[in-house]
Amino acid sequence: MPSILDELNEEQREAAATINGPVLIFAGAGSGKTRALTYRIAHMVKGERIPPESILAVTFTNKAANEMKERIRQLIGDKARRIWAGTFHSVCARMLRADGHHIGIPDNFVIFDTGDQSSIVKEALSVLDKDPKVYKPDEILNRISGAKNELITPQTYRRHRKGPWDETVHQVYVHYQRKLRENNALDFDDLLMETERLLREVPEVLKKYHDRFHYVMVDEYQDINHAQYKFVQALASKSRNICVVGDDDQSIYGWRGANVGIILAFEHDYPDAKVIKLEQNYRSTGKILECAYEVIKHNKGRAEKKLWTRKPPGDNPVQYEAVSAEEEAEWVATLIKQQVACTDFRYGDYAILYRTNAMSRVMEEALIANSLPYQVVGGVKFYERAVIKNVIAYLRVLYNPADSVSTRRIINTPTRGIGDKTIAELDRIAFARNVSMLEACKHIEESEDLQDRAKLAVERFDTMMANLRKTAETADLVTLTRAVAEDTGYLAHLEKSDAADDASKAENIKEFSSLAKRFQDTREDANLGAFLEHIALMSDIDQAEDIGNQVSLMTVHASKGLEFPVVFVVGMEEGIFPHERSMGDEFQLEEERRLAYVAITRAEKMLYFTHAYRRVIYGQPSQQRPSRFLKDLPDKLITRRLEISQLAKGSSLDREDTDVQETVVGGKSINVTEIMRRAQANQLLAAQRRVDTYEAKEAERAEQKAAAKQPDTSASKRTAPQSFSRRRKAEHIPTPEADLPSLKTGDRVEHAKFGKGMVVSVEGEGASLTYVVAFPNQGVKRLSAAFAKLEKA
DNA sequence: GGTTATGGATTTTTT
DNA sequence: ATCCATAACC
Numbered sequence: 163m164p165s166i167l168d169e170l171n172e173e174q175r176e177a178a179a180t181i182n183g184p185v186l187i188f189a190g191a192g193s194g195k196t197r198a199l200t201y202r203i204a205h206m207v208k209g210e211r212i213p214p215e216s217i218l219a220v221t222f223t224n225k226a227a228n229e230m231k232e233r234i235r236q237l238i239g240d241k242a243r244r245i246w247a248g249t250f251h252s253v254c255a256r257m258l259r260a261d262g263h264h265i266g267i268p269d270n271f272v273i274f275d276t277g278d279q280s281s282i283v284k285e286a287l288s289v290l291d292k293d294p295k296v297y298k299p300d301e302i303l304n305r306i307s308g309a310k311n312e313l314i315t316p317q318t319y320r321r322h323r324k325g326p327w328d329e330t331v332h333q334v335y336v337h338y339q340r341k342l343r344e345n346n347a348l349d350f351d352d353l354l355m356e357t358e359r360l361l362r363e364v365p366e367v368l369k370k371y372h373d374r375f376h377y378v379m380v381d382e383y384q385d386i387n388h389a390q391y392k393f394v395q396a397l398a399s400k401s402r403n404i405c406v407v408g409d410d411d412q413s414i415y416g417w418r419g420a421n422v423g424i425i426l427a428f429e430h431d432y433p434d435a436k437v438i439k440l441e442q443n444y445r446s447t448g449k450i451l452e453c454a455y456e457v458i459k460h461n462k463g464r465a466e467k468k469l470w471t472r473k474p475p476g477d478n479p480v481q482y483e484a485v486s487a488e489e490e491a492e493w494v495a496t497l498i499k500q501q502v503a504c505t506d507f508r509y510g511d512y513a514i515l516y517r518t519n520a521m522s523r524v525m526e527e528a529l530i531a532n533s534l535p536y537q538v539v540g541g542v543k544f545y546e547r548a549v550i551k552n553v554i555a556y557l558r559v560l561y562n563p564a565d566s567v568s569t570r571r572i573i574n575t576p577t578r579g580i581g582d583k584t585i586a587e588l589d590r591i592a593f594a595r596n597v598s599m600l601e602a603c604k605h606i607e608e609s610e611d612l613q614d615r616a617k618l619a620v621e622r623f624d625t626m627m628a629n630l631r632k633t634a635e636t637a638d639l640v641t642l643t644r645a646v647a648e649d650t651g652y653l654a655h656l657e658k659s660d661a662a663d664d665a666s667k668a669e670n671i672k673e674f675s676s677l678a679k680r681f682q683d684t685r686e687d688a689n690l691g692a693f694l695e696h697i698a699l700m701s702d703i704d705q706a707e708d709i710g711n712q713v714s715l716m717t718v719h720a721s722k723g724l725e726f727p728v729v730f731v732v733g734m735e736e737g738i739f740p741h742e743r744s745m746g747d748e749f750q751l752e753e754e755r756r757l758a759y760v761a762i763t764r765a766e767k768m769l770y771f772t773h774a775y776r777r778v779i780y781g782q783p784s785q786q787r788p789s790r791f792l793k794d795l796p797d798k799l800i801t802r803r804l805e806i807s808q809l810a811k812g813s814s815l816d817r818e819d820t821d822v823q824e825t826v827v828g829g830k831s832i833n834v835t836e837i838m839r840r841a842q843a844n845q846l847l848a849a850q851r852r853v854d855t856y857e858a859k860e861a862e863r864a865e866q867k868a869a870a871k872q873p874d875t876s877a878s879k880r881t882a883p884q885s886f887s888r889r890r891k892a893e894h895i896p897t898p899e900a901d902l903p904s905l906k907t908g909d910r911v912e913h914a915k916f917g918k919g920m921v922v923s924v925e926g927e928g929a930s931l932t933y934v935v936a937f938p939n940q941g942v943k944r945l946s947a948a949f950a951k952l953e954k955a
Numbered sequence: 956g957g958t959t960a961t962g963g964a965t966t967t968t969t970t
Numbered sequence: 971a972t973c974c975a976t977a978a979c980c
Contacts, residue, residue: 223969251970273970294976295963350970385969418968518966520972540968577956699970719967741966757967780965781971 166204166237170197177438178202181210181377184398184432185405186425190469191454191763192445192725195407199381200230202405203245204237206377214244216376218397221249222385224700226723230381246375250390251350252699254357257371258348264364267348267356270691272562273698274347277551279303279338281567286337290330297330305331306338310351311387311419313358315339344598346564354389361396372400383408383428387419395431402432410465411458414719414757416749426465443469443763445725447476449799450765456794458759461752469763478801479769481734481792485806485856487521487777491528494730494772498713499532501728504920509535510711513726515718515761517739521732522715529713539716545697549656549667550674554697556646559600559627560634561690566592566599573599576655579619587612588620600627626650639688643678647671718761729765731758734773735786758791775806805849905933905952912953 167175174194177187178201189195203219206212221227227248235242246253259269274282283299283306305328309319316336323332342349348356361368378398380386383406386394398404406428413422429435443451451469458464484490494514501507514525522538529536544550552575555568573588574580587609592602603624606617626649633645647653656668681696682688714726718739733739740754762769771792776785792800826832905911909921911933919935933952 221969226969249970275970276968353970382969414967415969417966520965574956579956581956717967719969722969738966743966753967778971 165209166201170201171442173438173440174198178205180436181206182403184402184435186428186435186437187407188439188465188467189407189409190441190443190467191409191412192443193440194444195440196229196233198440199407200233200237203234207238207241214241216374217245218375219245219247219379220253221381224249226381249699251353254353255695255699257357258353258360261360261367264367265360268346270562272347272558272565272694274342274349275698278567279349282338282341283334286334289337290333292330302331302334306335307351308419309335310355311389313355313389313392345566346562354393358389358393358396368396371397376401377403380406384410384413384422384425385415385420386424387421391424411756412722412760414722414753414760416753439467441467441469443471445766446471446763447473447767449475449478450762450769452799453479453795454759454762456796457755457762457791460794461755477768478799479771481771481800481802483804483806484772484774485853487524487774489852489856490732490772490774491524494732495528495532495534499534507728508711509713511727512713513721513764514713514715514730514732515721516732517718517741519717525715525732534713535711536713536715539714540720547670549670553646553671553674556650557690558694560630561694563600564598569599573623576652578623579615580623584612584616584620634690639682639690639693640679643675718757721764722760725764725766727766728768730770730772731761732772734771734789734792736789737786739789755791805845806853809846809849809853909954911935
């Protein structure tokens with residue numbers, strides 16, 4: 163009888179067929195992990211007749227969860243809906259809503275985001291009279307989050323503090339946690355920590371889930387933190403049917419509490435675990451995989467594995483040294499443009515990856531200048547825009563009047579004459595009466611030192627909210643959302659304003675309304691609570707779907723899980739990648755290395771690394787050394803173009819090479835050394851042109867800037883752009899036979915046989931200098947510079 | 956209550 | 971260089 167498992171390779175099949183007992187699947191990049199996983203579930207349900215509702219599949223992202231659900235649905239149909247598949251946070255939220263009351267968590271709790279968290283910490287610091295410059299809110303928040311990930315409660319934190327700074331963290335933590343509960347709110351970390359506590363402290367709840375879930379699967383297990391680990395352990399402790407999937411080489415969230423050690427210790431936790439390695443890669447060509455391995459192999463303590471492929475070795479990845487960040491961007495943009503013009507690649511096949519978001523701007527500028535369509539992935543999140551957060555804050559207060567953090571946010575948005583002083587007074591009343599801020603509004607009368615005007619404003623706000631609440635009780639989501647935008651006067655305020663960005667804010671609100679509509683139309687449980695949870699646990703609207711035919715720009719982190727035919731990794735410099743903040747610490751360097759590994763393994767066919775000889779960082783010009791990760795790549799694997807630093811060093815232009823090699827080609831004796839020397843000279847010449855061009859552009863920029871600032875500041879004030887110290891004019895040296903054309907990408911050429919074409923890229927150096935030329939109707943040809951007769955056309 | 960000045964920092968961010 | 975938050979201003 164044919165089984166769906168026949169469609170898998172041997173290792174995938176083993177992974178999918180082993181359903182009982184603990185299983186650890188090391189799923190390398192591009193090894194068909196999702197396929198193995200979804201087929202595994204399909205096999206369980208269809209082949210083994212396991213009830214879908216007894217399967218729990220946990221992921222980290224909504225995207226992964228949705229993709230898994232959809233692909234399982236394609237395999238087994240609507241039965242897939244009965245599987246519990248979701249993110250850690252959504253699964254936990256669901257459990258807490260159902261059973262949290264056992265540990266004092268009401269079922270209508272709300273989820274606080276980072277902004278809300280920050281507000282509470284700041285408030286705590288002010289209450290405790292601590293200087294927020296010494297105790298930076300973000301740092302404290304990190305500590306609190308870290309503690310929660312380790313299941314350390316405010317009470318037990320006492321034992322973990324080491325010094326006065328920690329003492330403050332402890333105090334803030336206590337205050338913070340109390341505030342959350344007063345607001346009837348949980349933060350992201352609470353969802354995990356409290357669910358773990360629920361399972362640990364309430365046996366009947368644990369039993370309930372043990373009875374329900376006989377099979378537990380966890381994706382991206384290398385990214386799991388301690389709280390998540392304990393949660394999963396608890397759920398799987400009875401059946402021991404636990405299957406975890408991950409790749410320690412792709413663990414890049416250690417700084418967020420993820421602990422790679424957990425996946426590496428799985429076999430220790432379950433000595434009888436079956437370990438399966440998926441090492442066949444279906445994504446990249448051979449050389450790309452080799453590069454990836456050459457980088458990652460330096461990490462210590464990784465589970466040994468090596469990706470392989472049936473694909474051909476493919477082209478050498480290219481390392482390109484640019485003059486500056488601007489030229490780097492320009493090079494990338496032009497190369498993409500030319501390749502799209504001359505090959506079958508389309509814009510959507512390209513990704514530009516960088517280590518830090520700050521690098522996106524210069525790339526964007528170059529892409530705009532060359533009119534290439536592009537999309538920045540993971541920029542400002544829609545739900546995090548201030549306008550949207552304000553609208554959401556209204557909805558949250560309507561759902562949960564105890565939410566004083568949100569009340570504060572909206573009480574004077576749009577401005578309605580409730581200032582700091584009034585808010586402080588409301589705070590006082592709320593504290594004295596032990597009620598929420600919204601409740602305090604009802605007692606504003608008792609305040610003695612407030613003007614009547616302020617009191618009136620508060621009363622009006624209170625009445626408005628009461629009316630909205632009435633609406634909330636009966637109206638559907640869409641109506642309510644509209645009421646919030648309109649009845650509060652917020653939309654009108656934005657629309658009548660003539661500030662430039664307020665129009666787009668109003669647009670955002672309308673967009674939000676249509677999101678509410680979509681939610682209402684697609685969900686059965688389209689109530690306010692569900693909508694708020696959806697928003698809180700959804701980092702962004704699924705933007706990945708409509709990528710379109712555009713170049714994708716994103717951080718390396720954001721690229722995890724994605725793949726592109728052509729990948730550019732830009733800013734491959736010491737201090738940037740690896741980041742300087744990671745360079746002092748071996749552990750962090752290993753994570754940077756994994757990050758580099760992730761970047762490399764995104765590429766299917768072609769991979770480019772670029773770095774700039776010099777770059778302006780924080781406004782300061784500085785010289786950069788190429789990333790150490792590039793040094794890990796053996797020369798035979800990568801084509802390096804490092805002319806700029808060769809120029810700067812004074813280069814080998816005039817160095818006499820001692821051993822003269824001769825080769826006989828076509829009956830003629832050729833002095834190879836000479837040819838190499840000339841080819842190199844010509845490359846240096848081209849490089850010098852690049853430098854000159856960019857220095858001219860920089861000078862122009864500086865001039866414009868000076869002119870813009872002070873219309874009549876003369877040239878004397880202008881500082882010359884940093885130049886190469888031992889720079890020399892490279893000469894163009896003609897060869898005896900023919901002029902060796904020093905071509906660069908984009909040059910139009912003519913070939914005796916192929917006719918007219920365009921140089922797509924230049925590879926290799928010296929005698930192996932190769933031009934890749936695209937000829938219309940003839941395709942793309944690789945031609946040796948030394949031997950092909952190419953004329954500039 | 957909204958606007959400008961100043962100081963400070965500036966990696967990554969699945970939920 | 972530039973963005974952000976808070977502070978000092980009209």
